[in-house]
Amino acid sequence: MKAKRFYSIAIFLMITLVFTGFQNQQDHKVLFEKAKYTMETKANLKEAINLFESLIKTYPNEKEYVAKSLLYQGMCYEKLGNQEAVKKYQTLVNNFPGQKNEVTLAKERLSRLVIAEKELETPLEPKFTKIKMPTNPGNGVLSPDGKRLAFIYDGCVWTIPVSGGIDQNIAGEPKRITDNIGAWDMSNSFCWSGNGKWIAVNAKTNEHKSPDMPIYVVPSEDGKPQKVQVTSHMCGWPSEYRLSLSPDGKTLAYTTGYKPGDWQKKFTHIYTVPVNGGEEKVLTEEGTQEPAFSPDGSMIAYVKCLKDNIVNYYYSNIWVIPSNGGTAVKVTNFQSGQAFGPVWSADGKMIAFLRRPEWQNPKEVWIAPITDKGNPSAPAQKIDLPLESFHALAGWTPDNKIGIQLMNPEYEIIYTVPVSGGIATQITPQGWKSYPKWSPDGKKIFFRGDRGKIAYVPADGGTIDSIPIRSEFDIFGALPGSGNEISPDGKTIVFSGGKIFYENSERKWDVNIYTIPVEGGNPTQLTQVAVELQDRFPCWSPDGNTIAFIRPEIIDKEFFMHIYTISKGGENLKKITDKSDEVSWAPIDWSPDGKYITFFTKNNTIQSIPAEGGESVLITRVDSVNSQFDLSWSPVGKELAYTDQGKIWVYSPESGKTREVKTGVDARATKIGWSPDGEKIAFTAFSGGNAEFWQMENFLPKEETAISQD
Template structure:
């Protein structure tokens, strides 16, 4: 009995024979025919590959009458098979052993550019081994804070240049262009004003790599709490020159057409929905030299188009479609045929994706494949493990848990799940929702929600977020709030002009420490630690810029004398509450706003997460020890039990952004 592995191995063998002996026409024709037969046996999903293989026999070996006759019979039968088959594209995953989770395909689809370890890389797609396996990555730059969390970098249409986001020598937000074969990266001479959402960093290059299009904000919007509305699309010569503003406000995610004459982008349309200000995002096209934009999509109110890309011939635009109230998660791709002006010529073709995506589209290649970063299936839950390590136990149903915190009596664990504060018995069980009484529009913000339980077990401190309309614009308030552990009305204990997050209680329950950002400085938050009375009132600043506080979890030591925090210099430090220099407790591989730390109840050790692992280090510093959980998964959020015997943590398995190729979709597009 033949297996899939046997048939795939045979296809590889016959392909090698054709490649090695092209002049041996008889053997080559038979090998090509056998390839078709193997694909046919693999079933309906491979029917199109079988059809292509049989057609090659007819086209490439017309003198081989016997093989051609069999191939034609197979082609005739395959037409009927394909007519019965559902009209769907095929999706193929590209395996990248050291998966970066981001990247954009070159126009010919043969290379993927991505960022990892603060560098820019390229990798062959595929490599030399298998058609679904990438090759060996090559680094193009030294570490330079290169970043691309949403696949926002860009290739020129000729494949010679790559534009990417990084930091310059002054640690300021910058855009660079580099040859795709390597060399010295050139900083584009433009002053940027972008906030920290990854979609705002989408770039595009003209076909010859000489002009960059990007989105930025007006200078006067630097200190604004608004995120989307002030953005506009503009172009600038890569080597320096005049910046040209092409659009009005709320314009993002630009993309040059293949001929460089047009630019597609996403335009926001705010509208009132009761007391809320919502947005509808649509794809637009504008001449690259400026002019009147043309609307390409007509998304329903509250829904969003994202990441427009052009077909190689410039006659279609594909984009990700997000349903209303779905956040940045989507399983739907739309393709719209367009005229020379950019005006749509037919309704969109809507294609369901096999998995969720949160990224920009990774490219539409010259051989009509669309690259997508799709998220592998997830399993997330709260677990507990002995503080010395061991076998972890799942204590919550699977969901979207964040910030697990123990009650002082050790009987329950409180955490955030799908936007709601809930609790479970510490030994495991069903979730119980902690209801909000008044002000139901406030929700726990992430990252930095906190969920910290007061020492008397009566209150929860969290970072509460709410949007409202001011001067006909959407504004966010993110403040520290408290609520009873039984639920009820919440109380704001801070009111910030920027954002307050990552709250934690003092051990006597009289105060709450938190992180406040001092406003935007060219797109960078400047965070510091502050303390407020538990009932609200006067706020005291604990750290200053020289202390290098990173925007992440903090925790008050059990003796009340210091607060531990992640530092921008990749260390964990503790700073005296009454003033003084911070002490380095641990050096860490990297920092992240979703990493957490927690003191042991006796204050002698500090647990923290880094790169999906739990570590414990003595309070004086020393060699960190990894806490084994027995799980092949990642841990990010943690809480130490009041008796010191266990650590609760969120287990995150899956959710990796993987490169897929969507193929065989052109025949589905409405014309």
């Protein structure tokens, strides 16, 4: 009996010890993930440092996780500009030789930090000058001699003298060199040939283009555009569409390889092809983009993307390869952030590029000296920009000026204004506030706040409060189309939520429809759609039982939008539109009687369709359609408010007339929400965010300037 009892106690103690060991193992992993989430998603670096330190002290025997924690602490300190980063990396290198991946990264970061401490003997203050243009196109690439700027506007290719007759910093008379060929640009993806005689551009045939885009080469003076025959020019992100022409204009370098359905991965390669027809040649491996011919045409600089084996973010570096193919040379050695938009100096001895550090917007230009074989001849030097830049660099002139598209500061503010018009009342401070929606009692206005949080403010203005979202995942209001609309009973918010998750150690995110109590808590996911599709622009039916939203589908590599409805509990999913309805990627709204759903179309109209599906009917026509626009029926359904051309308009179906709602605000109106009593409209006013052309000079040491002008 005693033996049996002893055996039972022994088994109990063994189970307890095993469970305790398992629990301890789980505890250190949970603490590590919490610290990493605090660092990557919350961007609270100081709090993350403390959490990693807690893991190091509490679980000193967990060498793998202690090493990772030291690496992450170093990265946090590095972001904060704190020399403590050197100590953390050195501790990792000295004490954890068995953790090879972490030690390798620490050594690379240590090397870079040591180099960064070395200052130029003759530091210069770069000079930045804005070139004023009567019509700012928001894009532009310099001719090789630096005297003209090519830009894309309204589907046409234009050129303009950088300096006009009035002032050297005021551009001259623009010249249109093509008709509307569908020329398209979002990040300075077009280019000049080195002899200045040709310009290569991407084109599109409709608003919602296929990822496979045609390429044209255009004479820079006048002439007929020539379509370059390529098997495919299919890319994902705008920067991947960047083109480059050889100095004589006879060879085109371009990128292709995007796979529909895998937009989070990098499949692209760089190809070259004769402009007048011939065999295409693959030049680089997978994950490469943004080619740029050297001035003599012998080499091509490009961007290569890799995935950090620790953080699972894409980072990128600048490489160089012979233009006829061969062995590629790595010019930079960043372990985080994105390098992009490389351009060559006129003598071919340096490459300039932009860099976007992790968790930050791009405000850095780097200059990398290279040999005639493309090898780095000295460490790259950083130049801080006064403003952010998301475009590729516009070019490097023979007199050492670099063209840059800099973004003027942007912000969003929520206002209210009487429906009859007047002077608006500001209810939120300057920042990032959008999608204003009133509570049914008219006392509060809910909106999407900073970092995708759902927040609210008293309708007359006051203290802003956020709604807590409790989840094991990081869930945030997606843009565009977060929604944040309150149910008719005032108890529940519906929103389009982005969710970050990991799959096979790969960081991913999807977008689906969620609801959450107005006081916050655990969100309920109503839809589950493939990562590449995403559900957005949700809104409640007037009876609060149904939610309508927009979901895309892919047909023959093209995206088509559809309106779906689903019950508030997540059942009875139904598609109510088809391809012929031409639904646009923009907000929708129910009619107050719940019989119709109103939407923007790709044909620049506003239409309504029966909530059960059927034939849509025209409401009114608009000047243009954009995902940042909005529409909202008045509470009794007699008028429809919408935004277009940066203004608020109200259409009366009864009279067939449209009037502008004057606000007195010098900013572009985007998102709107009608008050429950029908007396006011809350709206988001957006200002800034325009790319303007600047030139940077005086950025090289005197000895390098002299060499480059030989």
